[in-house]
Amino acid sequence: MSYTYKKTKGSDGKELTNHIVRKEDNASIPFDPDNRDYQAYLAWVAEGNTAEAAD
């Protein structure tokens, strides 16, 4: 299954720089190199993809 990603904002209204949201299941993925979903996100970015901007 291929996923797409979207940035998100924190409670202060600013864009978070430590998480990304996986759109298909609304999963919150932390920017931890040991997290396999973050590794998949990095691979997705390396393929030339870009996450959507936060709402």
Place this chain on the structure above:
Amino acid sequence: MTVINPSSISGITSITLPAGADNVLTIHTNDGVERFRIDSTGNIKVGTAATISPDGDLFVTGVCTATTLSGAASGLTGALPAIDGSALTGMASTDNVRTGILDVAGISTFRNTMNVGAAVTISESGIEASGIGITIANINGSQIGGRRNIIINGAMQVAQRGTSSTSEGYVIDRMNFLYNGTDEAPTYSQQSISSSDTGPYEAGFTKYLRIQNGNQTSGGGAADYVLFRQSLEAQNIANSGWRSQSPTSFMTLSFWVKSSVAQTFYGNIMSVDGTQRNFPFSLGSLSAATWTKVIIKIPGNTSPTVDIDNDNGTGLNIDIWPYAGGNYTDSGVTLETWATFSSGDRMPVHTATWYTTNDATFDVTGMQLEVGSQATPFEHRSFGEELSLCQRYYQTGFAKLYNANQPIMVMSQNFMPEMRAAPTITGTRFGSETDAIWSSIEVTTSRACAFYKNGEICQQWNCDAEL
């Protein structure tokens, strides 16, 4: 010489021999051969084989046959003649070798203690083994003790996500289900052992993993596969006591398996750190609908080296395949030998019988990976202990907040136990609750997360730090 020649003589009470050279009495058989003699010193001789002397000595050069031999042991002196071992029978009684020394040259000594070489001593106070130790399959038919099983949830007890699914991923904790190219998705489920499950039932298992095939109408394609995998955290291997780069250091993988169709299946172990390595193995030729215990001995390896880092990444993947298409197999693969990993050389060519049988089943339980060259009985652990081990990789929680007057609410949640890594978090609506899930998770670490919601929230959150 005087000759008396009657057939018998009676009434004689004394015979006195003459002096000198004739002071000897002999008796001959009719052929002239001397059979009995009393000489001038008092020695009595029977032929040439036996002599009885006046001082009590008995000399016999032939066979001695006696019902009882008795006398002082101190009188037994000199070297015993060589005795063939086959003649040493009937020595089990304590009437025989009770005290003293028995040395078997170069092997054992039996003295105050029994010694085997220099490494093993058995005495009345116990057994000492100073060499490689004592290797036994079991003690009293049960487990030896101590933490041995590196596999988590090998008894298939814990299933936090549900008990059945047709999607890739997890049903039974730590057992990842993967498939590709199917016409109809297989079903992955947790099942209960019954008394008809001969083997696992007697071994005390209550649950097993089942993969039930779909209807693969297009046959076994080269890219098709169905497998389940347990990924083992590297530091659990690195600190297990197994030396991954020593051919004399072993781990042993064991598990119960049953297939509804008779076939030979395969699996492989893959090391991930450094250059990836592969260790293929066979589950053997399984009879249909019969539980079989598989035991695989896994050595460390020098060439090529098997690298295991001491960290929280993946150390080994254990894959067991109900089916693998030609893209993953090769007829030249050598079983139970480490080689550099190649995706197309994971195992020998896989028969498609199971894969092309609609609703065929493949069942596994009792997975154990332990250090050593012997498969010991399964280390049964409590449900709570196994659940705690699983929660390092997946755990769930529940949150319900109301914002009657607060525009924004923030909540934090600690993870117990600490997770392997900062987890990916998804939310699902809990029961019949309909409130929205969170707006944003602001902080996530392996120990806790914090999120906020502008509005009500009621949900189960699922934290995934699987390898």
